[in-house]
Amino acid sequence: MLSSSLRPTCHACALRQQIxxxxxxxxxxxxxxxxxxxxxxxxxxxxxxxxxxxxxxxxTKDTKNSALWNPSSQKLLNVEEDxxxxxxxxxxxFGRGFDAEAMEQGEEAREGEETLDQSQQDESLLDLxxxxxxxxxxxxxAAGVTEEAKKSGKGxxxxx
Amino acid sequence: xxxxxxxxxxxxxxxxAFFVDTVCFSCRNxxxxxxxxxxxxxxxxxxxxxxTSPQASSRAAAPIIAKGPRKAYRLMAAPVLSRPxxxxxxxxxxxxxxYLYQKRLNERLAMPFxxxxxxxxxxxxxxxxxxxxxxxxTPSRDIGIYDAYGNEGWxxxxxxxxxxxxxxxxxxALIRDAEGKSIxxxxxxxxxxxxxxxxxxxxGQRRETTKIEVERPSxxxxxxxxxxxxxxxxxxxxxxxxxxxxxxEGRWRFxxxxxxxxxxxxxxxxRILIQSCGINMNTWLVGNHPIGHHAHHYPSQKPIVSKxxxxxxxxxxxxxxxxxxxxxxxxxxARIMAGQPDLGSNAYGLQEWAWLxxxxxxxxxxxxxxxxxxxxxxxx
Numbered sequence: 001m002l003s004s005s006l007r008p009t010c011h012a013c014a015l016r017q018q019i020x021x022x023x024x025x026x027x028x029x030x031x032x033x034x035x036x037x038x039x040x041x042x043x044x045x046x047x048x049x050x051x052x053x054x055x056x057x058x059x060t061k062d063t064k065n066s067a068l069w070n071p072s073s074q075k076l077l078n079v080e081e082d083x084x085x086x087x088x089x090x091x092x093x094f095g096r097g098f099d100a101e102a103m104e105q106g107e108e109a110r111e112g113e114e115t116l117d118q119s120q121q122d123e124s125l126l127d128l129x130x131x132x133x134x135x136x137x138x139x140x141x142a143a144g145v146t147e148e149a150k151k152s153g154k155g156x157x158x159x160x
Numbered sequence: 161x162x163x164x165x166x167x168x169x170x171x172x173x174x175x176x177a178f179f180v181d182t183v184c185f186s187c188r189n190x191x192x193x194x195x196x197x198x199x200x201x202x203x204x205x206x207x208x209x210x211x212t213s214p215q216a217s218s219r220a221a222a223p224i225i226a227k228g229p230r231k232a233y234r235l236m237a238a239p240v241l242s243r244p245x246x247x248x249x250x251x252x253x254x255x256x257x258x259y260l261y262q263k264r265l266n267e268r269l270a271m272p273f274x275x276x277x278x279x280x281x282x283x284x285x286x287x288x289x290x291x292x293x294x295x296x297x298t299p300s301r302d303i304g305i306y307d308a309y310g311n312e313g314w315x316x317x318x319x320x321x322x323x324x325x326x327x328x329x330x331x332x333a334l335i336r337d338a339e340g341k342s343i344x345x346x347x348x349x350x351x352x353x354x355x356x357x358x359x360x361x362x363x364g365q366r367r368e369t370t371k372i373e374v375e376r377p378s379x380x381x382x383x384x385x386x387x388x389x390x391x392x393x394x395x396x397x398x399x400x401x402x403x404x405x406x407x408x409e410g411r412w413r414f415x416x417x418x419x420x421x422x423x424x425x426x427x428x429x430x431r432i433l434i435q436s437c438g439i440n441m442n443t444w445l446v447g448n449h450p451i452g453h454h455a456h457h458y459p460s461q462k463p464i465v466s467k468x469x470x471x472x473x474x475x476x477x478x479x480x481x482x483x484x485x486x487x488x489x490x491x492x493x494a495r496i497m498a499g500q501p502d503l504g505s506n507a508y509g510l511q512e513w514a515w516l517x518x519x520x521x522x523x524x525x526x527x528x529x530x531x532x533x534x535x536x537x538x539x540x
Contacts, residue, residue, distance in 0.1 A: 032273040
């Protein structure tokens with residue numbers, strides 16, 4: 001085995017003497033950054049650095065209007081997502097009888113909308129028909145009625 | 161499998177390598193202290209010291225190992241209810257100057273902005289961008305008018321008193337840019353109005369383009385700041401506010417009460433908050449351990465016999481009488497999310513309440529109380 005070095009140095013000696021040979025570093029290529037003003041859904045703002053050239057970013061969904069980060073807010077808890085208006089269309093056709101328990105208090109007004117008066121909300125004949133089964137169910141009498149409804153649903157599916 | 165006492169003692173002896181490896185440092189210290197104490201008392205029992213004989217005869221009933229009877233103190237808890245800061249702090253002048261300078265320096269160090277990646281040729285955004293760029297000579301909006309690659313690129317420092325680096329002017333510049341105006345106020349003819357001739361008004365007349373109005377963010381200084389309303393939680397949004405109450409003696413302190421029955425400090429602090437400030441506060445008590453303490457010894461070493469009545473809210477409390485030499489008060493940290501105190505039906509005769517920052521607490525509270533309290537309150 002050939003000897004590796006002419007002047008062996010211990011680890012402690014090497015630490016005491018600094019070695020400062022120049023080494024070539026690549027010049028870092030950093031992208032151009034702007035300062036941007038972010039507006040959260042509750043109106044609070046802050047600035048941050050970003051590569052986006054937009055001066056203002058308006059956030060519509062963030063921690064300020066999320067139920068998980070605002071656990072004591074009843075308003076956020078009752079929010080119902082109705083993108084594309086499909087729920088509204090369903091209700092217009094079939095009434096509110098099929099709504100979940102939590103929605104029975106009335107639809108929470110979203111931002112920019114006004115709350116509709118109970119009498120002004122859509123009422124249809126089907127509303128009364130579909131709600132009949134629900135009220136009976138609550139009283140605990142109509143066990144047979146709900147089973148029938150289920151069977152008819154399956155039948156329709158089978159016929160298809 | 162029970163370890164024999166002999167083997168336990170063998171393990172506990174300091175020389176044992178197994179003991180050193182498996183038992184932590186603080187436990188080892190404690191065990192060695194205990195063994196030293198046992199050894200000392202054994203030595204004392206074997207030969208009683210003659211100097212202490214007159215004292216020993218007066219305390220003949222007490223055994224030599226046990227100490228004298230301990231003094232009882234009134235155990236109290238006090239919730240330190242705080243609203244954390246809602247805004248980041250203001251920058252000082254050095255920080256503002258530093259950040260402005262660094263941003264201007266960055267113009268020459270970072271790669272140039274690739275305009276066509278974001279604004280395509282032929283789209284209306286393209287001439288809009290070019291127009292705005294012409295006014296400020298740089299893609300950035302928060303560094304004023306500065307051309308890094310021009311003849312004046314060396315001139316990157318601003319004069320004293322320049323408001324370019326201030327947070328308000330940065331935000332104002334960003335909003336003006338979003339509105340389509342140039343970031344600095346220029347002469348009327350360069351404003352966001354088209355100078356092309358309008359068919360109805362005539363040649364050379366300016367046509368009013370639709371003005372975009374972007375709402376400015378609210379001021380950091382609120383109405384409560386200006387009026388000095390200490391009962392408002394909207395005051396001093398960049399500071400922590402603490403709830404202080406004025407008790408029946410007229411002293412400003414954190415709401416406090418004794419600990420009853422078998423309740424622990426956490427439960428006591430929750431109960432005290434409800435009993436003093438009502439239930440209309442959304443609060444959170446952080447942790448089971450206190451953040452500070454305040455001991456007050458009754459003057460002239462004389463104990464006070466206090467009659468402790470049972471507290472309705474504590475199931476395990478009962479009527480008793482105890483001789484107490486002073487009070488030991490433990491502070492528990494709590495946060496408020498919503499609501500305000502209501503002293504209407506408080507059980508302690510509290511007169512007033514206020515939300516105060518740290519230096520304001522100093523102004524209202526007694527000297528010894530402040531000495532106990534000041535290190536647990538946050539500067540910001």
